[in-house]
Amino acid sequence: EAGVVQSPRYKIIEKKQPVAFWCNPISGHNTLYWYRQNLGQGPELLIRYENEEAVDDSQLPKDRFSAERLKGVDSTLKIQPAELGDSAVYLCASSGRRGAQQFFGPGTRLTVL
């Protein structure tokens, strides 16, 4: 079984530039999560999707962050414009249903200069 796929693995941009991350969850997993992990911290949930619906985006900074999950499969997380404080690892996870075990992708390490 293929795991959660994320791309790119690494991204370096200058502040004020836009950036996008892509996630392909495990086949059949209805629930998709985006997390941000700052250095020395644990992952923090940004948004959770149930199929194509964003059911919990309370922690997503909506002034600059946006996400979508068209057709309830792949998902894209966007930051526009990026700030220095956005430097972090962005993790995508999926599960068969809400509350079930979450499987994580390798993450995208973002560096904002």
Add this chain to the structure above:
Amino acid sequence: DQQVKQNSPSLSVQEGRISILNCDYTNSMFDYFLWYKKYPAEGPTFLISISSIKDKNEDGRFTVFLNKSAKHLSLHIVPSQPGDSAVYFCAASALMNYGGSQGNLIFGKGTKLSVKP
């Protein structure tokens, strides 16, 4: 305020000995607890979990103990192996919470375990 706390940033253990990683939580709504292991440049991988109706769960060399009254859980690895060297995250969830956050994981900051040969 952190709801899940791992107060030891690092732990060093000799191969073959026991590793004990600790975790404390503050939210009494949490009813499901998990441990994830993370190697560099990889995502966290699930290791073991425990429901609040139990006080112990064992899987091979890994055992998780839960003390609800103390809001404390610990992960025991016996015997420790060099391949166990990784960052271990404790996470908690409120599965019985039927609000919008049901099933969301709250992570601690992690403990870096080093197992020396």
